[in-house]
Amino acid sequence: MLAFYVAILDTEEQKDKFTEIYTTYYGMMYQVARAITHDDKLAEDALHETCLELIEKIDSIRTDNAKQLAYYLRMVTRNRLHAQVGSPKCVIL
Numbered sequence: 001m002l003a004f005y006v007a008i009l010d011t012e013e014q015k016d017k018f019t020e021i022y023t024t025y026y027g028m029m030y031q032v033a034r035a036i037t038h039d040d041k042l043a044e045d046a047l048h049e050t051c052l053e054l055i056e057k058i059d060s061i062r063t064d065n066a067k068q069l070a071y072y073l074r075m076v077t078r079n080r081l082h083a084q085v086g087s088p089k090c091v092i093l
Helices: 002-008 012-037 040-056 066-085
Strands: none
Touching: 002 012, 002 040, 012 040, 012 066, 040 066
Protein backbone atom coordinates (compact mmCIF):
# COMPACT_ATOMS: atom_id res chain seq x y z
CA MET A 1 0.00 0.00 0.00
CA LEU A 2 2.89 2.36 0.65
CA ALA A 3 3.59 2.62 -3.09
CA PHE A 4 -0.05 3.64 -3.69
CA TYR A 5 0.11 6.42 -1.12
CA VAL A 6 3.51 7.69 -2.29
CA ALA A 7 2.25 7.86 -5.89
CA ILE A 8 -0.42 10.34 -4.79
CA LEU A 9 2.10 12.81 -3.39
CA ASP A 10 3.68 15.53 -5.53
CA THR A 11 7.18 16.26 -4.27
CA GLU A 12 10.08 14.10 -3.16
CA GLU A 13 10.01 15.85 0.22
CA GLN A 14 6.36 14.87 0.72
CA LYS A 15 7.07 11.31 -0.41
CA ASP A 16 10.04 10.99 1.95
CA LYS A 17 8.07 12.42 4.88
CA PHE A 18 5.09 10.15 4.33
CA THR A 19 7.34 7.11 3.85
CA GLU A 20 9.08 7.88 7.16
CA ILE A 21 5.77 8.26 8.98
CA TYR A 22 4.28 5.14 7.41
CA THR A 23 7.26 2.86 8.04
CA THR A 24 7.81 4.11 11.58
CA TYR A 25 4.25 4.43 12.88
CA TYR A 26 1.99 2.16 10.83
CA GLY A 27 2.27 -0.67 13.38
CA MET A 28 1.34 1.63 16.27
CA MET A 29 -1.56 3.08 14.31
CA TYR A 30 -2.78 -0.42 13.45
CA GLN A 31 -2.65 -1.43 17.13
CA VAL A 32 -4.78 1.61 18.04
CA ALA A 33 -7.29 0.78 15.31
CA ARG A 34 -7.40 -2.91 16.23
CA ALA A 35 -7.90 -2.11 19.93
CA ILE A 36 -10.92 0.00 19.06
CA THR A 37 -12.52 -2.21 16.40
CA HIS A 38 -11.48 -5.71 17.48
CA ASP A 39 -11.66 -6.45 13.75
CA ASP A 40 -8.76 -6.66 11.30
CA LYS A 41 -10.71 -5.51 8.24
CA LEU A 42 -12.27 -2.51 9.99
CA ALA A 43 -8.87 -1.56 11.37
CA GLU A 44 -7.29 -1.76 7.91
CA ASP A 45 -10.12 0.28 6.36
CA ALA A 46 -9.74 2.95 9.01
CA LEU A 47 -5.98 3.08 8.50
CA HIS A 48 -6.47 3.51 4.78
CA GLU A 49 -8.73 6.50 5.44
CA THR A 50 -6.27 7.80 8.02
CA CYS A 51 -3.39 7.58 5.53
CA LEU A 52 -5.41 9.51 2.96
CA GLU A 53 -6.10 12.18 5.59
CA LEU A 54 -2.38 12.35 6.41
CA ILE A 55 -1.58 12.80 2.73
CA GLU A 56 -3.92 15.80 2.61
CA LYS A 57 -2.14 17.34 5.60
CA ILE A 58 1.40 16.16 4.86
CA ASP A 59 2.88 19.65 4.47
CA SER A 60 1.68 20.72 7.92
CA ILE A 61 2.75 17.57 9.78
CA ARG A 62 5.90 18.07 11.84
CA THR A 63 8.22 15.13 12.26
CA ASP A 64 10.88 16.75 14.44
CA ASN A 65 9.33 15.56 17.73
CA ALA A 66 8.65 11.83 17.74
CA LYS A 67 6.56 11.89 20.93
CA GLN A 68 4.24 14.62 19.63
CA LEU A 69 4.00 12.96 16.23
CA ALA A 70 3.07 9.60 17.78
CA TYR A 71 0.41 11.31 19.91
CA TYR A 72 -0.97 13.14 16.85
CA LEU A 73 -1.11 9.92 14.81
CA ARG A 74 -2.91 8.10 17.63
CA MET A 75 -5.50 10.86 17.81
CA VAL A 76 -6.01 11.01 14.04
CA THR A 77 -6.44 7.23 13.93
CA ARG A 78 -8.80 7.21 16.90
CA ASN A 79 -10.87 10.10 15.54
CA ARG A 80 -11.12 8.49 12.11
CA LEU A 81 -12.39 5.28 13.68
CA HIS A 82 -14.90 7.08 15.83
CA ALA A 83 -16.19 8.87 12.73
CA GLN A 84 -16.49 5.54 10.88
CA VAL A 85 -17.87 3.18 13.51
CA GLY A 86 -18.99 5.41 16.35
CA SER A 87 -17.59 5.84 19.83
CA PRO A 88 -16.88 2.64 21.71
CA LYS A 89 -18.00 2.19 25.31
CA CYS A 90 -14.51 1.34 26.52
CA VAL A 91 -11.15 1.50 24.79
CA ILE A 92 -7.85 0.58 26.38
CA LEU A 93 -4.86 1.92 24.48
